[in-house]
Amino acid sequence: MKPTIPFLVLGAASLFALSSCNKESSSETTTSGSGGPGIGTPGGVELVTELPKEVIEGSPAPKNIPNLAPKPKKFPTFLVPEGTVLLSKGKKVTCSDDYPIMGSPELVTDGEKEAGEGYFFEILDGLQWVQIDLEKSQPIHALLLWHFHGQPRVYHDVIVQVSDDPEFKTGVTTLFNNDYDNSSKLGKGTDRPYIESHFGHLINGKGTKARYVRCHSNGNTSNGENHYIEVEVYGTPE
C-alpha cells in the first residue's frame, strides 16, 4: 500500500531497489514506458499548450517517494508531427466512480486548467480511472495530465493506457506507468513518480493509434482521493 499522508515513513531501502529496472507488464498489455517523454518526433514541430497560472498552496512536496523525478522548472521541449492538433477538447469523459465527489467528468476536457475552486474533478480513493472517447481511432503523439497542481503533491500509480476497446480488455497499449510496486495490479511500471505542477505532465504517445484514453491513479500524498483538472490528448486526425 502506498502512502496517502505526508508523514508516513516508507521502508525506503526495499522500495528504492525497485526503481532500477522493472520491465514487467500485464500479459494483456504492451508497454512503452521509459524514463521520460524523450524529444518526440525528430523533425517535428514543438508542442505548445496554454499553461495555467502557478498558484501553490500547502506544504513542500513529500520526500519519501522512491525515484521521484525533480520538479520541472519549465515546460519541456517536445516535438510532434506537423498537423498535430488537440483531439480531446470537449470530448466525452467517463470514469470508474458512479458518484463523483466533486465536480463532473466534463471538467477533464473543458480546456480550463486553473487549480482554483470548481476547476477540478474528484473521485473516490483507491485505484480509479477517467476515460476519454476521441470518437475515432487516431494516432496519438502526446498527452498532458494535470491532476491537481495547486499543491506540490504526488499521485500514486499514474498509468495511462490507450485502446480501441472501450472496456480495455483487448489491444491495450500502456504509454506511461509509474506503479513501481504493482500495487494497482496492472503491471509494474518503469516511469518515474512526479510532483504535480502547473506545467502538467507530458507523456509520449509515440503515434499509437487508438480511440480511447484511460488514465488511472491511486490517491496521492495529501489525501486518498483522485483528482483531474485537465487531460489533453494530441494527435493527427485521420
Added chain:
Amino acid sequence: MNRREFLSKSSTIAGAGLVLGAPSVLGAAGSANDKINVALIGMGKQGRVLFEAMSNIPGIHFQAVCDIWDYNLNSGAGKVRALQKHMPNRYTDIDELLEKEKGLDVAIVATPDFWHSPHTVKCLDAGLHVYCEKMMSNTIDGARAMVHAMERNKKLCQIGHQRRSNPRYRYTLDHLINNNKICGTIVNINGQWNRAVSSSQDIQYKKSLAIDPARLKQYGFKDMHQFMNWRFYRDLSGGPISDLGAHQIDVFNWFLGCQPKSVFASGGNDFFKTREHFDNVMAIFEYDSAQGPVRAFYQVLTTTSSGGGFYESFMGTEGTIKTSEMASGSAIYRESSAPLWDDLVKRGYLRKKAAPAPAKKSDGIASYASAAPEEFAIPGVLNKQPHQNHLENFFAAVRGEAKLNCDARHAFESEAPIFWVNPSALQKEPIIFTPEQLQV
C-alpha cells in the same frame, strides 16, 4: 485497502492521539462504540482538510453539512457520502440547521474568521460541543464571547491550534524543555512563516459557480472576491499575522506559559498594494517569564519562501530547539559549552545527528565565530495528518476520556496578544499591555 475498506474493517482502531489529564465530566457519548453526531459548518478548503483528518477517527457520524456556497455544500456532502455511504442533510443557513437537526452532539466550525464567533456561540447555545478553527475571531470581543458561551453552556469548545496536540510539540515541551531543561535558560525566541508570492495569490474560482449576490450580501460579503479571499479584508479577518502567525505565536505563549508584556510591530503593503491587510509583518514580543526575560521575534512574509518556511526556534543558553509541523524543519542544537547530552541519547530522549562541521582555518572572521553546535533530533516520526491528533483529543474529550488541549479560555489567553499586532504596526508604536487588553 482503500479508505472505505479501512473504515469498515477497523472499527476498533484506537484514536491514538494524546489523551491527557483527567476525564471530562462533560462527555456526550458514553463509549467509543457510541456514534458522535456531527454537523460540519463551513466546507471550504479548511473544512475539507478537517473532514479528511476526521475521516480516520472511528465513531463519528456526519449528520449535516452547512455552507452558503452550493459548490462547497455539494462537495462536502459528496465527501461524506463517499465515506459513510449516505448523504448528510444539507443546509445553506446555520440557523435552519440548528432548528431542524435533532440529536447533534458536535459542530465543527470552519467558516471565515468573522463568522467564527457568531457560529460558535450559536452552536454552544444550542447545546453542542464545538471545534472551531483558529483564530477564534477577527475581533478580541468576538473571541471573548466564545469563552463566555463555552462557560455559560458548560460545553466543550476546542480551538484549532493543532500544534497543541502534536506529539512532537508536546514531547518537546514536556520532556526536553521542562523536565530535562536542555535549552538551559531560554532567552530568545525566533519564529516565522515565510510564504512565496506564488503561494500568496488570490484564490481563483470558476466564474460559472458564483454565488447569487443577494445571498453573498446576506452573509456579509460584498462580492465573490471577498468571499474567496476574505483573509485580505480588515472587517473579515486579521490578515497574515492572524492567519499564519497565530499558529506560532500561540506556541510562543504556550511553551513559555505566560502572556507577553508588550508588542512592537512593523508591517506594510510592500508587494500586494491593493490588499487591506499588511502582506509582511514583523513583531517583537517581550515576556517576563518564570525563568526570566524573553524577547521573541516573529515575522510573517507573503512575498518570499526564503528563510526556511515555517518554524519556531527556542534559543537558550545551553541549546536551541527548532520546532515545526514538518519533521524536516525541526532540529535541536547543543551549545558547545553546555553539558553533554550523551545520557539523554542513551536513554532515548534524543537522537544524535550529524557531527558539527569542522572549524575553519583561523582567519580574521572565523576567530570571532562560535563553535558549531552539535545537532540532535527527536526519535520517532508522526504518521498522521496535521489536524488529526487535535481532533482526536476533542472527540476523546466529548466522550469524557480526556481534557481539551486547547479550550477557548486558554486559546484566548494565548491569542489575545495577537489581536494587538496589527494596531501596533498601524500606529507604528509599541503597545505595553494592560490586563484589560489581554484578559477575557
